[in-house]
Amino acid sequence: MKVLVVLLLLSIDVLLAQDAANSTVGISSAIVIRPRSMSIDFWTQERMKAAKEPTIVPPKNSSSTGRAMSISTGPQLTVPGHTSDTTSPLARALNARGRYVATTGDVIPSTSGDLVVTAGHCVYDTTASQWLTSCNWIFVPGYENGNAPYGRWPARQVAALNLWTRSNPNFNYDVAFVALSQVNGKHITQVTGSQSLGFNYPRNQPTYAFGYPVNLAKGEVLQLCKGTTSASKYTANSYIGQGLSNCYMAGGCSGGPWLQQFNEATGVGVTYSVNSFTYTLAPNTINGPVFDSNIQTLWNYMTAR
Numbered sequence: 001m002k003v004l005v006v007l008l009l010l011s012i013d014v015l016l017a018q019d020a021a022n023s024t025v026g027i028s029s030a031i032v033i034r035p036r037s038m039s040i041d042f043w044t045q046e047r048m049k050a051a052k053e054p055t056i057v058p059p060k061n062s063s064s065t066g067r068a069m070s071i072s073t074g075p076q077l078t079v080p081g082h083t084s085d086t087t088s089p090l091a092r093a094l095n096a097r098g099r100y101v102a103t104t105g106d107v108i109p110s111t112s113g114d115l116v117v118t119a120g121h122c123v124y125d126t127t128a129s130q131w132l133t134s135c136n137w138i139f140v141p142g143y144e145n146g147n148a149p150y151g152r153w154p155a156r157q158v159a160a161l162n163l164w165t166r167s168n169p170n171f172n173y174d175v176a177f178v179a180l181s182q183v184n185g186k187h188i189t190q191v192t193g194s195q196s197l198g199f200n201y202p203r204n205q206p207t208y209a210f211g212y213p214v215n216l217a218k219g220e221v222l223q224l225c226k227g228t229t230s231a232s233k234y235t236a237n238s239y240i241g242q243g244l245s246n247c248y249m250a251g252g253c254s255g256g257p258w259l260q261q262f263n264e265a266t267g268v269g270v271t272y273s274v275n276s277f278t279y280t281l282a283p284n285t286i287n288g289p290v291f292d293s294n295i296q297t298l299w300n301y302m303t304a305r
Contacts, residue, residue: 029159045146051102074293081196092143104256111304113187118255120164177302198272199296208262211253233282
């Protein structure tokens with residue numbers, strides 16, 4: 001089946017802050033205009049089960065600059081989640097670029113009721129310099145073993161900071177927000193609810209990380225890691241994210257949420273980071289950026305879209 005899409009790329013030159021290299025921090029966004037030939041029906045149960053993890057190459061560790069970068073901090077903010085009668089709003093994100101690609105995402109609160117957070121590399125390929133949403137990107141809440149109990153939700157707009165979409169991506173900002181189209185006349189939060197969202201949250205806290213790693217149950221069942229985070233052992237290129245050790249999730253878990261204040265009984269908490277990458281010198285540890293004030297501004301840009 002041939003899948004076609006037309007994209008309008010919007011480069012937004014909004015000054016948010018300055019990074020360590022004193023370069024402008026702005027927003028890159030893409031609107032997905034879906035022709036009739038681009039259908040969520042492409043994603044059959046067989047194709048969803050065949051999905052593979054994306055390729056990601058963490059920055060080389062030969063140019064360590066310690067922790068010199070100053071992130072954009074501010075007051076701690078919690079955006080309350082939306083309640084629903086259905087299950088916890090975690091899902092598998094799929095797109096049809098090359099071999100089918102599987103990552104993880106999380107429904108978060110927004111004015112539109114349509115917003116998902118995931119890793120930047122789940123929606124933008126920095127090697128090819130292209131948005132993956134051009135390849136029939138969908139979001140599948142409650143995915144398990146090829147089943148989509150709450151439907152398949154196509155992307156209509158995506159945004160990331162230009163610190164990620166540039167040629168030398170900054171892994172402190174491996175974060176993206178995706179606005180989904182309505183399905184059967186409903187916004188996704190009406191069907192799944194959402195987690196709460198936190199910015200400038202404290203570090204070194206008890207954290208739950210979720211994802212669909214292909215090394216566990218072939219990526220067909222949602223997996224969980226939990227523990228107290230610590231400063232990432234990866235310090236190259238001014239990386240200042242956190243690490244969650246004793247976590248055996250590999251490719252496919254990317255973009256899955258990190259939650260503080262997680263209630264195992266209700267399945268909800270506060271999303272303050274996402275699974276980003278692993279590091280060979282710190283095995284069985286997943287690394288993630290902490291949502292700072294720049295990420296908050298990115299959310300502000302996307303919340304009503």
